[in-house]
Amino acid sequence: MSIFSFMLVLLFISIVIYTILRKTDVVDEPPGAIAGFFLIFLIFFSLSFVIIIPSAVLSVVSLGVNFLFGEYITYDSLLSLLTFSLLVSGFVLFWSIFLVFIGKGISSLLRFPKWLTFVLEFIFSWIVVHLSIKLVLNMKIINVSIWDNGTLILSFFVSFLFIGIDYVFTAFKQRNQNTQEHA
Template sequence: MFSITIILFLLLILSVIAYSLLRKKQIIGDPPNRLAGCLFIFLLFFSLCFAIAVQCILLYIVVLGVNFLFEDYITYESFFSLISFSLFASVIAVFWSPFLLFIGKGLAYLLKLPSWLTYALEWVSSWIVLYLSINYILHINLVNVSIGDYGILILSFFVSFIFIEIDLVYSRMKQRKQSLNTQKSS
């Protein structure tokens, strides 16, 4: 519980820093009052918490699925240790994902890659981030979770595959909605 409180406090500090940088770079204007500024900080905080919670829950479900399908590749002491493992791995992955996403999108734009290759590059970068974050959490022995021989590869593969599929479905729905809007306006 102490680690969750520290993570929430760090996310709140990160939200304040992000708000300060956005104001300093004049990406957002002056708020009408202090309440609006505080609400925007809490919106950033909630967005970060939501991104971490979605990945944490997905990682937890995939761990249970991998254990069901492959017969106890992942062993854990208690429910709390598995939740802590998912939370720490998600925090590290969410922290490093924007950097790799920026690099991947930049390379795709500069090299004029087709969309299928862009999605493959995004999948590989998300797989690398998840693999390294899970490996790091297991290496520092922060939680009582152990993963078998190829368990980290299997776990990171399934989670990154699910995320890229969610992204593909969302982008197709968005494209379909845009095409329907353009057909209605013509």
């Protein structure tokens, strides 16, 4: 039931985003109701994709933490774990939007070296993931429990994985730009 509610919230957010885009004249008047519906569906699909990928990663990392370190994370069913992952991903996405603007703004104003920027991004992402996990666990709407230092371990591995992927992607993108400039 909570996954269905989550999808309805995403649909509502998509409608609000579409309405804001129409009011600010970013999107022109669609040629018909079907085009407007498809644009809302595209926004909904994009939001769902942005939340489902981290949810899947969080679920896999949760299973990996249980496999490597023992039963730190207990859950009734795989659906409970997926619901937990969806809620955590939703909170992380919400807070990450603010942190990206603040973090990138501060690092560009103070001209931090790249290595310090990545360290700060890791620390901020770890804090956001950790607090989101704690928040979802304290809501007590799903049957997932994390024992002892499991939240620290889980949030560390999730943050490390995403920052690592971001670092590799940035280096790959920079290498492609350098080869295109020299060609």
